[in-house]
Amino acid sequence: MTRILVIAYEAPPRLSAGAIATAKTLRAMEKAFQQPPAIDLICATPSGEVPRDDALANLLPQDLQAHCIDPFPYGRNTILQSIIGGQGGWQRAVESKAAALFPAEHKKPALLYSRSHPPASHLAALSLIEGPFKGVPWIAHFTEAWLQPGHYRTRAALGRYQQRVVETATRLFFVCEAVRDKMLANCSSDVRDKSQIIPHLFDPDLYTAPARTEPAPETRTLLHAGSFLIPRSPAPILNGLNKLFQLHPDLRARLKVELVGVMAPEYNAFFELPELHAVTPRNGVSYSESLNVMQNADVLLAIDSRGPESAYLPSKLIDYLGAGKPILGIAPKDSITASLLTNWNQPCCDISDSDSIVAALKGVAEDPLWPPPPREVTAHFGSARVGHKLASAVRELLPDEHPTDDSRPD
Secondary structure, eight states: OOEEEEEESSOTTBOSHHHHHHHHHHHHHHHHBSSOOEEEEEEEOOOTTOOBOGGGGGGSOTTEEEEEEOSOTTSSOOHHHHHHTSOOHHHHHHHHHHHHHSOSGGGOOSEEEEESTHHHHHHHHHHHHTTTTTTOOEEEEESBOSSOTTOTTTHHHHHHHHHHHHHHOSEEEESSHHHHHHHTTTSOHHHHHTEEEOOOOBOGGGOOSOOOSSOOSSOEEEEEESOBOTTSOSHHHHHHHHHHHHHOGGGGGTEEEEEESOBOGGGGGGGGSGGGTTOEEEOSOOHHHHHHHHHTOSEEEEEOOOOGGGOBOOHHHHHHHHHTOOEEEEEOTTSHHHHHHHHTTOOEEETTOHHHHHHHHHHHHHSOOOOOSOHHHHHHHBHHHHHHHHHHHHHTTSOTTOOBOTTSOO
């Protein structure tokens, strides 16, 4: 049987955007094959205070075998220290597990596919391609730009590793044009020619709650789904609500705000403000529960503090599409989030403009709501289309016994 080896540092049961995206992507790819290949997944075991969602594993393909390994088997340090510093704890652990799964020359995987946490996943894959899996086709899937603002001490080393990855991989997948343009800005046309866009996706089958078609007559619910862990802050929305309720105390009864996801304890002081007592932070919510509460909100809130230099597309924004609700954005004006929301005919406030944020919140409470993103947008990011596109690209690198289901959309 044909076997694909997937290396994804973030995968179920870890509860994170990367883990959720890994599960959804592999699930969509499996559905697009008439005869799905077997998949071995090497991922990091969530430990300590890392959020877990054991039900996420139910989204993984049936023919997938998950192999969770200790990300710090040779001493506790950061992933970047492990890799760039030469100790390579995670990388060595991946190599050891891969050797156990494919112990002989004739048992190499038919394909290597790496994604999530670029330095960890892709550098582990690179070491395998340059070593025991030499000659195996390799897909490197980038969900964000590798070099982020703040990577000052490791930027030079990361840049050299990034160059080796993009030059060595057989195919390069990116979730959007902005991430591809940033990462391949200094690369040759040959490198760009082997790249394509495989976007984030949402799976309509996962939205199981009966959705309200009309807002509640007296109170509207504005909901944000996603974690606020340092440096990501809820300050833009909470400061805006604080100011709104100071100026218009009557709107406290008209606007209910829910923040669903892990909240860093450093932000608890916000909720002690008298004006914010009605704001509900909800911790410990599973991924499936978050999709259900999205469907029962009136407006979904997207907050992104990253500017255009980060080239980051929040996967939660694509999950919002599946709920079929209006979206309000708060983001830097030149960010990917702001650009997408504008193209989807959804309002987006500049994160530095507090007055526009207050005005938008007042509008959510008082004014007629705008339509959700149009159907052609949701279809573009649906799991059927994206899964078929991914499976077709993978199929080109696999033996002939794994055709895709051509009845699915292109």
